[in-house]
Amino acid sequence: MDTPAISGQRHGHVLLLADPDEQVAHELAEHLSGHQVKVVFCSDGAEALLQVGLQSPDAVLVSAKLPLVPGARVVEVLRRRSATPVIIGVGPDDAEDAVEALTAGASACVARPYRPYEVLKMLGVASPATYDVDQTVASGPYSVNPATFEARVDGRLVQLPLREFKLLHLLVANAEKVVTRDQISAELWGGSAPKSNTIAVHIRRLRDRIGDNPHDPRIILTVRNVGYRFVPPTADLP
Secondary structure (H helix, E strand, O other), rough: OOOOOOOOOOOOEEEEEEEEOOOHHHHHHHHHHOOOEEEEEEOOHHHHHHHHHHHOOEEEEOOOOOOOOOOOOHHHHHHHHOOOEEEEEEEEOOHHHHHHHHEEEEEEEEEEOHHHHHHHHHHHHOHHHHOOHHHEEEEEEEEEEEOOOEEOOOOEEOOOOHHHHHHHHHHOOOOOOEEEEEHHHHHOOOOOOOOOHHHHHHHHHHHHOOOOOOOOOEEEEEOOOOEEEEOOOOOOOO
């Protein structure tokens, strides 16, 4: 069974994540990689028990519901072997599983889908200064909070991969203004030029996630040969 390390080489912290949803794992890993946290992914409880011995993680995050070996059982076995903190990921219908896992010795519970800032707090990792709460921006029904990695539309939480989150933050912070492709490249890739259509792909995905029709956009407008302009729904469209 393959157990890929989702982010690159070993960083300051190693988190073993046992979750049946690989996409959930990849999104969390993408967020945490900027905080020097390496995420090692396991898709079932049996593999998680094996990888704890191989990886020596700083903490283990286990979904309450796992194939082969359920989350509570993973907690119980790990607690007998080591003092490594074990956090249980709990969804809306996992209350009974959470109680069982806590009884088995889980250190804490965290909401699933995972909010990166909550996981970082559990790991004792501070958010970087560039994502201070003072940088929260809002325009129309859209708000972006870098301190908590939360993007909301009309108060509804929208799950975004890290680069799309940064892209939305940049656009909302400059609402009604043109954000050039060079600005986007600098913010999302540190100035390294991405492939020719990469920015367009991220814009298309972001439009779809925030309810802007990618085929007839009314919120994230394209300024040909220059960049993009964010126009909140309450503003007059050109």
